[in-house]
Amino acid sequence: MTIYPKQIMDALTTVRYPGTGKNVVEMQMVEDDLRIAGLHVSFTLIFDKPTDPFLKSMVKACEAAIHAYVGKEVEVEVKTRTLQAPRPDLPHLLPGVKNIIAVSSGKGGVGKSTVAANLAVALARMGHRVGLLDCDIFGPSMPKMFQLSDARPYSERIDGRDLIMPVEQYGVKVLSIGFFVDASQATLWRGGMACNALKQLIGDANWGELDYFILDTPPGTSDIHLTLVQTIPITGAVIVSTPQQVALADARKGINMYQNEKVNVPILGLVENMSWFTPAAHPDERYFLFGREGVKRLAEEMNVPLLGQIPVVQSICQNGDEGTPEALDPSTITGQAFMQLAARVVTQTDKRNLQQAPTTIVGVKK
Numbered sequence: 001m002t003i004y005p006k007q008i009m010d011a012l013t014t015v016r017y018p019g020t021g022k023n024v025v026e027m028q029m030v031e032d033d034l035r036i037a038g039l040h041v042s043f044t045l046i047f048d049k050p051t052d053p054f055l056k057s058m059v060k061a062c063e064a065a066i067h068a069y070v071g072k073e074v075e076v077e078v079k080t081r082t083l084q085a086p087r088p089d090l091p092h093l094l095p096g097v098k099n100i101i102a103v104s105s106g107k108g109g110v111g112k113s114t115v116a117a118n119l120a121v122a123l124a125r126m127g128h129r130v131g132l133l134d135c136d137i138f139g140p141s142m143p144k145m146f147q148l149s150d151a152r153p154y155s156e157r158i159d160g161r162d163l164i165m166p167v168e169q170y171g172v173k174v175l176s177i178g179f180f181v182d183a184s185q186a187t188l189w190r191g192g193m194a195c196n197a198l199k200q201l202i203g204d205a206n207w208g209e210l211d212y213f214i215l216d217t218p219p220g221t222s223d224i225h226l227t228l229v230q231t232i233p234i235t236g237a238v239i240v241s242t243p244q245q246v247a248l249a250d251a252r253k254g255i256n257m258y259q260n261e262k263v264n265v266p267i268l269g270l271v272e273n274m275s276w277f278t279p280a281a282h283p284d285e286r287y288f289l290f291g292r293e294g295v296k297r298l299a300e301e302m303n304v305p306l307l308g309q310i311p312v313v314q315s316i317c318q319n320g321d322e323g324t325p326e327a328l329d330p331s332t333i334t335g336q337a338f339m340q341l342a343a344r345v346v347t348q349t350d351k352r353n354l355q356q357a358p359t360t361i362v363g364v365k366k
Contacts, residue, residue, distance in 0.1 A: 003036050003070060008043070011069035015061045018054050024062065031081065041066065042077035049162075050086040085160035087203040094202070096209040097131070099235040099349050101268070102228065104258070106250025108219035111273040112240040113141045114320055115310065115341075116216035118334075119238070121327040122342035124171030128211040131166065131173040133201060135228065136218040137194040140178030146170065147323025153179050156206065163206040170328060173210070175201050191223040198227055212349075220250075221257045226362070229263050233359040236268035236352050238307065238345065243272060243294030251295070255302055265359055268348040269305035270295050271341060277312045278333065286311070305348055308341035310334060 012030060013023045024030055024045065031044035045062065047055055063076045087093065094100070103116040113136070120132040134142035143149045146169045153175065155162045166173035177197055189197070207213065215234070218224050228234065237258045241251035251270070258265040272295030276286040289312065299306040313334055319326055327338040 011065045015065050040075045044079040047082050049084045050082045097213045100213045102215045102234050102237045104217045104254050105240045106254040110242045115240045117145045118325045118327040118338040120172045120214045121170050121325045122338045131207050131210045131213045134176030137177050140176045142176040143178040195227040229362045234265045236266045240271045242274045243291040267304045269307035270299045272309045274312045275309040307344045310337050
C-alpha cells in the first residue's frame with residue numbers, strides 16, 4: 001500500500017475545528033512537516049494556546065479521519081505545537097512577586113474587600129510596589145471600589161505569551177473578573193470554571209515586580225481558596241472580622257483553614273473591622289454597635305497579632321461607592337487606621353520571613 005500526501009490532506013479536510021465551521025487545513029493548523037514512511041504518517045497540529053480545550057479531541061479526530069479515509073492499518077503520529085508559550089511551572093508562576101498576602105474572612109459582610117482595597121492603597125502610599133487580585137469570581141467588588149467599572153484590560157505579547165495587563169489605579173495594579181463580565185448579570189459558573197478563570201488572572205497576567213500581592217478572597221472556605229493554595233505560595237493571611245460572636249465563630253474557621261497542616265499558611269494577624277461607630281459631628285465619641293474588642297480577645301486566644309481596629313464612619317461607605325479608598329487621605333481617622341494597619345502588616349511579614357521557611361504550594365492529588 002502506497003500513501004500519498006494528498007490522501008492525508010484530503011482526509012484532514014474532513015476534520016472541523018469546533019465553533020468555526022472550518023477544517024484544520026483551511027485554518028492552517030497543519031504544520032508543513034508531513035512525513036510518510038511506509039504505513040507510518042506523522043505531522044504537527046498548531047494551536048494558539050497550550051490551554052486550548054479542543055487540543056486532545058482534535059488530535060483524536062485527525063487520527064480517526066486518516067483511518068477512515070486512508071486505511072485502518074495506517075500508523076498515525078500527531079504532534080502538537082502552540083503559538084503561545086506555556087505558563088511557567090508551579091511554583092514559579094510569579095517570580096517577580098516577593099510577598100503574597102491573602103485577606104480573608106470566615107463570613108461575608110464584615111468589610112473584607114474594604115480592608116483589602118485600603119491595605120493595598122496604604123502599602124502603595126508607603127512606597128511599595130503593590131498588586132491586588134479580586135479573587136471573588138461571583139461577587140467582584142474591586143472595579144467599583146477603585147473607580148474602574150468601565151476599565152477593560154488589554155493583553156500584550158511578552159516572551160511568546162499573550163498576557164493580560166493589570167489596570168493601575170492609586171499606585172496599585174488591579175485585576176478582577178469584574179473587568180470581563182457584565183456587571184448587571186449574575187456569573188452562573190460551576191466551580192471548575194471559576195477556578196480556571198482565577199488561574200488565568202494569576203498566571204496569564206503581567207504582574208511584574210511586586211513587593212506585595214494582595215488577594216481579596218471570597219468569604220468562607222471554598223474551591224477558590226483551595227485553588228489559591230494549590231497555585232501560588234501564600235506568604236501569610238490577614239483575617240478580617242467584626243466583633244460580634246457570630247462573625248468570630250466563622251473567623252475561627254478561616255484561621256483553621258490556613259493553619260491546617262496540609263495548607264500551612266502563617267496567620268499574619270487579625271483585623272477588627274467596624275470596631276465602633278463615631279459620628280462625624282462628635283469625632284471623640286465611640287459607640288460599640290457590634291460588641292467590644294471581640295477580635296482583640298480572639299487574637300489573644302489564638303496567639304496571633306491584632307493588626308488593627310477600624311472604626312465605622314460614614315465616609316468609608318461613601319468613598320467605597322465613589323471608588324476613592326479611605327487610605328488615600330491619611331488625615332482622616334480611618335485613613336490613619338489603614339496606614340497603621342499597613343505598617344503592621346509589613347512588620348509581621350518581615351518577621352514571618354525571618355523566622356519561617358517560605359510557604360510551599362499544596363500538592364494536587366490526581
